[in-house]
Amino acid sequence: MRKGALLMAASLVLVWGGTSQALAGDAAAGEELANTYCAACHGPEGAGMGPNPALAGMSEELFVGTMRAFRSGKRESATMGVLSGSLTDAQFQDLAAYYGQFEPVAHEFRIDGPLHHVSASVCQTCHEDIYRQWSGSMHAKSTALRDPIHELLYRRVVGDPRKEGEIHGASGRYPVCLQCHAPNAAKDQVTKLDAKDAYAEGVNCVACHQISGYKGVRRAEGGLRLGIMAYETSGDTLQGATGFPFDMTANEQAEGNPHVPSGEVDTFGQVIPAALPLQGNPRMMRSSDLCLGCHHLRPNPQGVPLCATGDEIEASGSQVTCQSCHMPIAEGFANHSMGGGHDPAMLSRAVNLTIDVEPNGDGVQAHVVLQNQLPHKMPTGAPFRNIQVKVTALDAAGNVLWTNFEKHAQQEDPKSYLFYQLADDEGKPSMPPTATQVGIDTRLEPHERRVLTYAIPVQPAVVRGELLYNLVFEPMKPQIMKLTDDAELLETRRMAFYEARL
């Protein structure tokens, strides 16, 4: 649509006033260039087409500036880089004059650049519920901009998540952390994570829905490729669990669905592609492989495994997929909350705690039974997760008669402390980046049933058991709390509770 006469008049006034440069371009010459080189992608009259942005109504300044940026490589685009390089400044102005005369078009799902630059907010437009679930998950908070626990360690071993050119100190290379914690930034090998929403969003919609194949984390020659490097990705096509039937265009369901072509054709008779093309890939989307590139294992520079959830499941022989527990179907679709240690409801289902009590001289003997329900260790994941098994004997009035530890589970009753400790060469505790071995590992093995037996020297009315979960070790807490206002983040959580009444 041509711009209204009023608008034209207004720009003429500006030109007469001498404040603006006169339009140097020739719109007729521009039209010829546009139809020859540009319309196939940007649509007739620059209205935009599929993922290609609209050009209609761009100001001359913006248009010419953008074309120059493509030509110099300042703005990266394989297609536009080549095209702009074959045109002169005068031709940029002709094209600007042509496209500038049309009304700007609000192109609905305009995607600037490659799929891995697409923000979750684009998907939110239609997938509101899934977006909300994802927003509350650690996937949405996986970068050092949004997770203070990760931030503490990231700042120590890498640096500032808002600065470009940061390196991983120990290896002197691009920070490996970002391959898993900020996969879209890793694809571009950048470290300034606030530069794009799609970087800051960490493991966002396209980070998972662009995964088309799993190569495995171990290279043939023995090295590792972690996170997004362990996957094949699909260029511009989203991956879904089912996809849509190929004749979907003839189906009324296609209406308003940007993942299938609408069947409309452009002025050249070409079928206009889907705005957000999607293909069915149940082999990936319904398999643990989708998660394993990031969750399999993660060794530090000395090769000591941290976060080895995938390895643990493999060793357990379990065939149950991650999705069946972490993405249950509720209200008709796969839930994207993906809870773990940060989610009290998820935690409460991990270990079944019961207590059997039998007479023992003047007192009783309590068998505290811990049944790990999971095909991975408990706790799994990050090296500072820990659980205290607290056992208390009470009289009928609720007074405490006996307890297995007062303050320090590890010192007073080592078997009641479930954790793993990274250690240095001498076996002394060490932080993840510097550890050379796994020191102590008292965690529950996959599906393990463990019985802790206590001789309680009194006659109680109740023997109470509690599992107390902490995301991090106590000494780390003050440092992390400096990085967040979330007072509840590091609170000890009672993940299981049982009372045997005598």
Ligand code: HEC
């Ligand atoms: C093969 C498809 C293709 C052709 C042909 C093509 N473009 Fe593009 N163009 C794109 C894509 C894709 C982008 C988005 C690039 C990005 O942001 O990385 C783009 C972006 C642009 C932009 C930036 C728009 C914005 O909103 O920032 C301008 C301007 C542009 N093209 C002009 C042209 C002109 C002029 C021609 C013809 C000389 C042309 N393009 C031909 C695919 C094409």
Ligand code: HEC
């Ligand atoms: C951690 C990876 C991951 C992230 C992040 C993710 N998804 Fe998914 N999504 C999946 C998997 C896996 C499935 C398939 C589940 C199944 O069918 O077993 C899925 C399924 C879906 C489905 C189909 C749901 C159904 O059951 O009908 C939609 C729609 C979807 N995702 C949209 C999104 C959107 C929108 C976002 C971002 C807000 C997002 N996804 C983020 C992994 C992910």
Ligand code: HEC
């Ligand atoms: C204009 C609306 C719209 C937008 C924007 C949109 N979708 Fe969808 N999407 C749909 C519709 C409609 C369906 C089909 C019904 C359903 O499954 O919810 C669908 C289905 C899906 C499915 C399931 C496909 C399958 O194989 O079963 C996935 C995955 C998905 N979308 C991912 C995304 C992602 C990721 C984004 C953002 C990059 C996105 N969608 C943006 C409308 C949209």
Ligand code: HEC
């Ligand atoms: C691109 C890498 C990537 C993929 C793919 C991925 N994740 Fe994650 N996931 C992460 C990262 C990074 C975190 C940790 C974020 C943090 O705590 O800072 C995480 C966190 C989690 C957590 C929460 C842990 C907690 O502390 O509460 C669960 C559960 C989880 N992922 C399950 C899955 C499942 C299931 C899949 C496959 C369907 C999957 N992830 C796919 C990278 C990934």
Ligand code: HEC
């Ligand atoms: C039988 C159900 C089940 C299966 C199968 C399962 N998980 Fe879990 N997972 C859980 C429960 C329950 C928790 C909560 C306990 C916890 O956080 O340690 C959990 C916790 C986690 C955590 C959080 C660890 C942390 O540090 O907070 C991650 C990561 C995780 N699972 C990843 C996976 C991956 C990846 C797979 C597949 C390879 C998988 N899980 C398979 C049930 C399951």
Ligand code: HEC
């Ligand atoms: C192979 C993928 C991968 C790499 C590489 C990786 N991480 Fe992680 N990281 C994860 C996953 C997955 C989780 C969360 C689930 C879990 O606890 O297992 C996680 C969790 C964490 C946590 C705990 C976050 C929380 O909220 O409790 C910290 C801290 C952390 N990573 C730091 C780092 C640092 C620093 C680097 C780089 C030196 C790094 N990670 C590299 C996958 C990775």
